[in-house]
Amino acid sequence: MPYNIAMVSDFFFPQPGGIESHIYQLSTKLIDQGHKVIVITHAYEGRTGVRYLTNGLKVYHVPFLVMFRSATFPTVFSFFPIFRNIVLREAIEIVHGHGTMSSFTHEAILHARTMGLRAVFTDHSLFGFADAGSILTNKLLKFTLSDVDHVICVSHTCKENTVLRASLDPLMVSVIPNAVVAENFRPLSHPGYTADGTAQALGQNNPIPQQVLGPNDTITIVVISRLFYNKGTDLLIAAIPRIIALHPNVRFIIAGSGPKAIDLEQMLERNVLQDRVEMLGPVRHEEVRDVMVRGHIYLHPSLTEAFGTVIVEAASCGLYVVCTQVGGIPEVLPAHMTVFAKPEEDDLVAATGKAIAALRANKVRTEKFHDQVKMMYSWYDVAQRTERVYDGISGALSEADFYGFDAANASSWSASRGRAGVQSFALIDRLKRYYGCGIWAGKLFCLCVVIDYLLFILLEFVAPRENIDISRNWPKKMVNGEKNGEKNGREPSREMRRDTT
Known part of the structure; x- marks a missing residue:
C-alpha cells in the first residue's frame, strides 16, 4: 500500500555527502514505487521555503540557525509548530529521520510520536563509548530510539554499534546498505x-x-x-x-x-x-x-x-x-x-x-x-527493503513475517515486549520507556515528553488542524505501461486514481 513519508535530516542537497545522496536517491525510488515523499531540512544559502526536485520530490527548507557541520541549533520544542504544520499539510503517515548528529532528526521523531505517527530512524555513523562527546551523543540516541518503531543501519558493523549505544533489541534493527547509480x-x-x-x-x-x-x-x-x-x-x-x-x-x-x-x-x-x-x-x-x-x-x-x-x-x-x-x-x-x-x-x-x-x-x-x-548495488533494491520496513511497522506484515521468528512464539513475544515494531502511542507507555533510560536522564526525558505533549495540545487549540490547508499531490506519471497507478500488484491510491481520470 502507498504511504505518505517525510524524510527529515539536517543533511541534504545542495551539500554533498553520503547521507544527502542516500535521502535523495531513496526518496526518488520510493516515489517511483507509488509513495508520496517529502524532505524536511534546514535552509541553505540561496535555498529557503519550498523547492521541487526531480520526480516531484518536494523539499521544505526551514530557516533555522546552523551551528556546526550543517547541523542546526538544538531547541527541542521550537521546531514543533513548523513541523506539525508541514506534517498536517502533507498528510504524513511515517516520519523517517536520518543521521545521529542531526538535531532535526531527533526533534522530528519526538514530535512525530507525540502526534501519533510512525517513526523510523536510519543511522549512518559509528561512535565510540569512552570520550565525553560520544557519551553525550549515545545518551541522546538512547532518548530518541526509546520510542521509535524501527531502526535501519547501513552496515552490520553499524548495527552492532547502534544496538550497543542505544541498548536496542537487535530484532528492531535492520541492515539496508547504501547504493550507487x-x-x-x-x-x-x-x-x-x-x-x-x-x-x-x-x-x-x-x-x-x-x-x-x-x-x-x-x-x-x-x-x-x-x-x-x-x-x-x-x-x-x-x-x-x-x-x-x-x-x-x-x-x-x-x-x-x-x-x-x-x-x-x-x-x-x-x-x-x-x-x-x-x-x-x-x-x-x-x-x-x-x-x-x-x-x-x-x-x-x-x-x-x-x-x-x-x-x-x-x-x-x-x-x-x-x-x-x-x-x-x-x-x-x-x-x-x-x-x-x-x-x-x-x-x-x-x-x-x-x-x-x-x-x-x-x-x-x-x-x-x-x-x-x-x-x-541498486537503489531500487534499497527502496524495496525500506518499503518492507514500512509495511512491518504499519501492520501490513505479520510479526512472524517481519521479524523472522516462528509464528508459534508470537504470543510470548507480544506478551513480553509488545509488538516490537509498533510501539504504543499512549502517553503512559511512552513515559515508561523513557523512564528506563537512566536514574537522572530518565526523569529528564519524561519531563521533555510531557512538555512536548502539552505543547501539542496547545497547538491543537491555537491552530486547529481543520484550518490548515491540505497540499495537493504532485501528478503521478505513467511509466512502463502502468495503468491507473497499478504497479507490482499494488492498488492505486485515491490521488493516483484522480490524477489519471
Missing part, C-alpha cells in the same frame, strides 16, 4: 563513453579495453573527502610526502573542504609539492565522477566509517581502492577491488605502494569493476 559513475574506457567522456553508441563490437600502465607512466591517486579529523586528513597529510618520495611517477588530486584544509596546504608548501598535488576544493556531487575518472587509485584514509559510499563510486569508475580497515568498510567491496590498511601512517603508505605495484604489473582488471559494482 552505476550509470552516473562510468569509467572513460567503458562502452558508452569516448576518451573525452562524451557519449557514444553501445555495441558488441565495442569491448572494454584493458588499461596497461608502463613502468614510467604517471599514476594518479584521487582523494574526495570532507577534510575533517574523523575522515583521516591528518593521516593523509603524513602519508602524502612519503608516498611521493617512494614513487616518483605518482601525483595526487584532492577534492573536498573542511577545517583541515589549511593543514594540508601548509604541508604542501613545507614540502614544495604543489606540482605533484592538485587541490580542487569543494566539488558538487554531480562533478565527483569527472574527478574520479582522472585517476587510477582511490585513497580513503578514514578513521571511522559506517559504510563509505564514495569507495563504491570510485570502484564503479574503475579505480583501484586503497582504504583503511575500519567500521563497515570491509563489508562494502570484494577483496579483489581493494587493498586494506590499518589506520596507521606506515601501513597506509605500504598499502598504497602495493596498489601501485599491482597496477604497474597489470595484476588488477579495473576495467571490469563497473559492471561488477552495477550488479552489487
Whole structure:
C-alpha cells in the first residue's frame, strides 16, 4: 500500500555527502514505487521555503540557525509548530529521520510520536563509548530510539554499534546498505563513453579495453573527502610526502573542504609539492565522477566509517581502492577491488605502494569493476527493503513475517515486549520507556515528553488542524505501461486514481 513519508535530516542537497545522496536517491525510488515523499531540512544559502526536485520530490527548507557541520541549533520544542504544520499539510503517515548528529532528526521523531505517527530512524555513523562527546551523543540516541518503531543501519558493523549505544533489541534493527547509480559513475574506457567522456553508441563490437600502465607512466591517486579529523586528513597529510618520495611517477588530486584544509596546504608548501598535488576544493556531487575518472587509485584514509559510499563510486569508475580497515568498510567491496590498511601512517603508505605495484604489473582488471559494482548495488533494491520496513511497522506484515521468528512464539513475544515494531502511542507507555533510560536522564526525558505533549495540545487549540490547508499531490506519471497507478500488484491510491481520470 502507498504511504505518505517525510524524510527529515539536517543533511541534504545542495551539500554533498553520503547521507544527502542516500535521502535523495531513496526518496526518488520510493516515489517511483507509488509513495508520496517529502524532505524536511534546514535552509541553505540561496535555498529557503519550498523547492521541487526531480520526480516531484518536494523539499521544505526551514530557516533555522546552523551551528556546526550543517547541523542546526538544538531547541527541542521550537521546531514543533513548523513541523506539525508541514506534517498536517502533507498528510504524513511515517516520519523517517536520518543521521545521529542531526538535531532535526531527533526533534522530528519526538514530535512525530507525540502526534501519533510512525517513526523510523536510519543511522549512518559509528561512535565510540569512552570520550565525553560520544557519551553525550549515545545518551541522546538512547532518548530518541526509546520510542521509535524501527531502526535501519547501513552496515552490520553499524548495527552492532547502534544496538550497543542505544541498548536496542537487535530484532528492531535492520541492515539496508547504501547504493550507487552505476550509470552516473562510468569509467572513460567503458562502452558508452569516448576518451573525452562524451557519449557514444553501445555495441558488441565495442569491448572494454584493458588499461596497461608502463613502468614510467604517471599514476594518479584521487582523494574526495570532507577534510575533517574523523575522515583521516591528518593521516593523509603524513602519508602524502612519503608516498611521493617512494614513487616518483605518482601525483595526487584532492577534492573536498573542511577545517583541515589549511593543514594540508601548509604541508604542501613545507614540502614544495604543489606540482605533484592538485587541490580542487569543494566539488558538487554531480562533478565527483569527472574527478574520479582522472585517476587510477582511490585513497580513503578514514578513521571511522559506517559504510563509505564514495569507495563504491570510485570502484564503479574503475579505480583501484586503497582504504583503511575500519567500521563497515570491509563489508562494502570484494577483496579483489581493494587493498586494506590499518589506520596507521606506515601501513597506509605500504598499502598504497602495493596498489601501485599491482597496477604497474597489470595484476588488477579495473576495467571490469563497473559492471561488477552495477550488479552489487541498486537503489531500487534499497527502496524495496525500506518499503518492507514500512509495511512491518504499519501492520501490513505479520510479526512472524517481519521479524523472522516462528509464528508459534508470537504470543510470548507480544506478551513480553509488545509488538516490537509498533510501539504504543499512549502517553503512559511512552513515559515508561523513557523512564528506563537512566536514574537522572530518565526523569529528564519524561519531563521533555510531557512538555512536548502539552505543547501539542496547545497547538491543537491555537491552530486547529481543520484550518490548515491540505497540499495537493504532485501528478503521478505513467511509466512502463502502468495503468491507473497499478504497479507490482499494488492498488492505486485515491490521488493516483484522480490524477489519471
